[in-house]
Amino acid sequence: MNKFSTIALPLACISLIALAGCASTAPVPYVKLNSAPQLQPNSQKDADKTPYVYSSNANWMDYSTIVMEPVTIYNGPDHQFGDLSEAGKQELANYMDTTFKKVLSARFRIATNTGPNTLKLKLTLTGAGTNTAVASTVTRFDLAGMPYNVVQSVRGKEGIFMGSVSYSVEIYDATSNQLLKAFVTKQYPNAMNIAATFGSLSAAKTGIEKGADALVAQLK
Template sequence: MQITTKASCLLLLSIAAALTGCASTQPKPYQGIESSTYLRPNDQSKRGHEPYAYTSNADWKRYSRFIMDPVTIYNGADNQFDAKITDEDKAELATYMQQQFEDKLEQRFKKESFPADGTLRIHVTLTGAKHTTKFFSTFTRMDLGGMPINTVQAIRGKEGLMTGSVSYAVEIYDASTNRLLKAYVDKQYPNALNMKATFGKLGASKRGIDKGADSLLAGLQ
């Protein structure tokens, strides 16, 4: 596909803006979540994930069951939903997150309804989401100007150009004592070269939720 010099300049400006946005939208220790006072900068953060966290060094082998609270949507002033994410979009993402996280946890734990010894209670808060920019997100994975940047972003484990994302907080309690065992905030997004995730306004955010579910389970092994 060929584009004019003017169009090329506009695309480069858009790319620069997108990269700037990626650098300025990292998760926060959201003031409105219950574990906010526990969260600290995470020295073990990998490639920018879980920049704020708390852990009690719990023995996860003691736990064989889980209770999953309904996913809540964060309304604090420090939320990170972009202007094009509607209330309906938030509800859709929260419902999807509930299902994906429960399905993933059931690979390791038995789902429970009441607090008991050996049971975790997991509370997830959807704190932000960024929509995928229609057409341009796909275009930058095909165009010779965008592909090298997306390739570098993929190698670095960073966001692709004009692709959506999801931000959230996870709080894990001992269900029988209500003691906080672990908490963290995170931001997830698809691989920068994932073409499929560029289709649909919420496609990339949902792929981020899938990765977030994988990350949660891995952290409880």
């Protein structure tokens, strides 16, 4: 390999990595959501992950119980599933259902019937990206990918060739059915989370876990 090739190859790799990072897509308002008319652009610092929000002046401490509807898989034309199989979508929806119930149970009593002091939660899986086999792991170690991913890790941004999950959250007063809070969000692992690169859906599942923890924190 000549001197030019020795220099050009790493530069080409870095350029491809940068393009991969720039190609990341953010959630959209999703026209078929019930809350779509109320969603507004988020002006807060978390807008890159949660670009559309709606919030009332609800006092979350007034609520001690939550009813969680089965997770819905979004079928609108503006979904962000790419070529993810129906089986993959269902696997993520099932994982979301189990994970959110488990995490929410630390803050609320999980119920099946509406009543006073009760919230109703509707989660809709709207998109997902899968890990790129081999590349998602290798680029956490090689000279071209690791520096980029380290920077992304510090910034709290997405790593390259790593999957993610997008979904909507709609929270209602269970008695009045008034919408109290809604948002669409994209969650993903830390860019240097090597464990989340093994398996095509592991990064998306890690994103679900992060999203569940974040929601409980918001409802305290």
